[in-house]
Amino acid sequence: MTDTAVRLSGVKLKRPHFQLGPIDLEVPRGCVTAIVGPNGSGKSTTFRMILDVTKPDEGEIELLGERVEPGSSSDTALRQRIGYLQEESLSHERGFRASEKAGFVSQWYSGWDVNRYQELLRIFEIDPSMKLGKMSKGMRRKFDLAVVLAHNPELLILDEPSSGLDPLAWKQMIELLHRYMDDGDRTILLSTHIIEEVKRLADYIVFLVQGRVLGVYEKDELLSSWLGYFFSEQELAARADIRIEAMPGKQSLERMTGMVKITTDKAVEAEEWLRQHGITAAGKQALELDDILELLVDRQRLLTRHS
Numbered sequence: 170m171t172d173t174a175v176r177l178s179g180v181k182l183k184r185p186h187f188q189l190g191p192i193d194l195e196v197p198r199g200c201v202t203a204i205v206g207p208n209g210s211g212k213s214t215t216f217r218m219i220l221d222v223t224k225p226d227e228g229e230i231e232l233l234g235e236r237v238e239p240g241s242s243s244d245t246a247l248r249q250r251i252g253y254l255q256e257e258s259l260s261h262e263r264g265f266r267a268s269e270k271a272g273f274v275s276q277w278y279s280g281w282d283v284n285r286y287q288e289l290l291r292i293f294e295i296d297p298s299m300k301l302g303k304m305s306k307g308m309r310r311k312f313d314l315a316v317v318l319a320h321n322p323e324l325l326i327l328d329e330p331s332s333g334l335d336p337l338a339w340k341q342m343i344e345l346l347h348r349y350m351d352d353g354d355r356t357i358l359l360s361t362h363i364i365e366e367v368k369r370l371a372d373y374i375v376f377l378v379q380g381r382v383l384g385v386y387e388k389d390e391l392l393s394s395w396l397g398y399f400f401s402e403q404e405l406a407a408r409a410d411i412r413i414e415a416m417p418g419k420q421s422l423e424r425m426t427g428m429v430k431i432t433t434d435k436a437v438e439a440e441e442w443l444r445q446h447g448i449t450a451a452g453k454q455a456l457e458l459d460d461i462l463e464l465l466v467d468r469q470r471l472l473t474r475h476s
């Protein structure tokens with residue numbers, strides 16, 4: 170068994186107004202990996218290619234150790250091991266009652282656990298006799314989540330799972346996903362715009378911007394390596410021998426009244442560099458994930474403009 174749940178190698182897709190890739194990405198087994206990125210950066214498209222709903226123009230995709238051959242969505246043995254929650258619920262199912270949909274799905278998945286399904290309906294307060302088309306967006310999302318969790322897949326691929334959920338349902342979802350991960354050798358790959366979701370769930374973060382993977386980071390390492398340093402302009406002026414811009418990992422420099430703020434993605438090296446040069450920062454600030462994403466997006470836009 171490989172340690173990689175999903176592998177993308179040189180995956181490319183070209184559309185008239187959008188180009189994705191080349192993407193090289195390894196999603197580790199037994200972990201939660203969150204893909205974050207601005208609207209239209211290609212998260213859902215990447216998921217659709219992984220699930221063989223959209224065919225890439227180039228490259229190879231491997232799922233749970235098996236190569237995905239284009240048109241292999243009929244590979245039922247592999248599909249049984251995966252749970253996929255799409256960004257949008259399927260509109261052609263609107264006329265079905267929740268119980269009818271669950272009935273079809275239960276026949277399809279050998280791992281379907283009826284007790285678990287009923288427990289999930291109870292937790293999410295879903296009435297199984299209700300027609301899917303009559304459910305609110307959040308109710309439908311909760312139902313779709315219950316269905317995808319009830320067959321105990323090895324790999325869960327969740328496209329913006331919390332979209333439409335109220336705060337209580339969101340907490341229940343986080344709790345359920347933690348429980349899902351507790352239970353053996355399982356993997357989650359999810360996309361989200363909710364930073365708190367990334368903080369609570371993810372082990373790894375993938376930044377996807379304008380169809381390109383800007384980096385894959387271990388969450389705690391990422392949060393500890395990005396720091397904002399504040400320096401007094403007066404102190405810097407007194408040290409004309411030092412170019413503060415040369416600080417290792419410098420990502421941005423902002424001038425404020427009497428202060429200069431420098432952001433670095435190499436906090437350890439920056440700290441050592443400051444020590445060697447005898448400079449003391451007036452303050453330090455850990456960056457939030459959305460600040461990091463914003464800086465990465467700016468950097469990518471600049472690179473694209475100049476290429």
Ligand SMILES: Nc1ncnc2c1ncn2[C@@H]1O[C@H](COP(=O)(O)OP(=O)(O)OP(=O)(O)O)[C@@H](O)[C@H]1O
Pocket residue numbers: 184186187206207208209210211212213214215256
């Ligand atoms: N059905 C479609 N037909 C044509 N282009 C599409 C379609 N769906 C998405 N796109 C385009 O593909 C690109 C990537 O979209 P995608 O939905 O994968 O991004 P995303 O990162 O999931 O965005 P969001 O965060 O808004 O959900 C965008 O430029 C979008 O306009």
